[in-house]
Amino acid sequence: MGKLTDGPLWALVHAERAALVEDLTGLSAEQWRYRTLCGRWDVEEVLAHLTAAASLNRWQWLRSMLAARFRPDVHNQRRLEEHRGRTPAETLERFRTVIHSRTAPSSDTPAYLGEVVVHAQDIRRPLGVTRTPNIDALTPVAEFYAGRDFAVASRTRAEGLELRANDGPFIAGTGPLVTGTTLALVMAMAGRISYLEDLQGPGVPTLRSRLDVSAANQV
Structure with a gap:
């Protein structure tokens, strides 16, 4: 987009x-x-x-x-x-x-x-509220997170991975594939471990290890 x-x-x-x-x-x-x-x-x-x-x-x-x-x-x-x-x-x-x-x-x-x-x-x-934000809102957030560390270390978490949404146009990076909804990709880049269960692909273990380290370093 x-x-x-x-x-x-x-x-x-x-x-x-x-x-x-x-x-x-x-x-x-x-x-x-x-x-x-x-x-x-x-x-x-x-x-x-x-x-x-x-x-x-x-x-x-x-x-x-x-x-x-x-x-x-x-x-x-x-x-x-x-x-x-x-x-x-x-x-x-x-x-x-x-x-x-x-x-x-x-x-x-x-x-x-x-x-x-x-x-x-x-x-x-x-x-337990299942509302999903509009894909038009999620896509620019995913693009920003994949391209830059700002309030969260999103780019660092995504580095060396190919992220590909299965419900919208978002795609970024190169490397082992991580695919899923745009929402799950955004939330994983933001460090939310529970959203890893909504992602698939050979790059997921790498992403999981990075989120585990982030969680261990939280105070």
């Missing part, structure tokens, strides 16, 4: 945020506390993180990182707490207010689309 410009990419970001709000409306108190695929954070905490991500411009992000002494975990936790409401319903409402935000620390719009796509699946899979 041709490269999308910022306008269409932001429209996809907004659509994916709106879809997540729809999926989270009506959750029980117990479901809000479910552990997600995103480390130690529960559903409400990941949602608050997404609200924070949609609320920080370049200078706000830089000030926050300076205050955190460039420790991303500290920065993320502080901003999460800032945007979490007194109740899950309030946290959801705060996220609803940033659905159409274009605020971001940089011009790397595919990365911010990826943040919504990945974190939404971090939430959905433990909840």
Whole structure:
């Protein structure tokens, strides 16, 4: 597919945020506390993180990182707490207010689309919600992740492998083949081990070993 410009990419970001709000409306108190695929954070905490991500411009992000002494975990936790409401319903409402935000620390719009796509699946899979993002949203994220390490070491994980989607146009790299849905490829490049079960090909063991190392190095 041709490269999308910022306008269409932001429209996809907004659509994916709106879809997540729809999926989270009506959750029980117990479901809000479910552990997600995103480390130690529960559903409400990941949602608050997404609200924070949609609320920080370049200078706000830089000030926050300076205050955190460039420790991303500290920065993320502080901003999460800032945007979490007194109740899950309030946290959801705060996220609803940033659905159409274009605020971001940089011009790397595919990365911010990826943040919504990945974190939404971090939430959905433990909840048993089976919504799959639009292929038009997934493909630019896959292309960005295969070409660059940004917030995640996606390019490093994919290096020396051929990644090929079986449900869309995404293909990248050379080497042992890894094939599957675009969503599974995106989530694997983002380090989500559970999505390896949705992938096939001789390159999967290499990808698994890289994700196992990433998980072992997490603090």
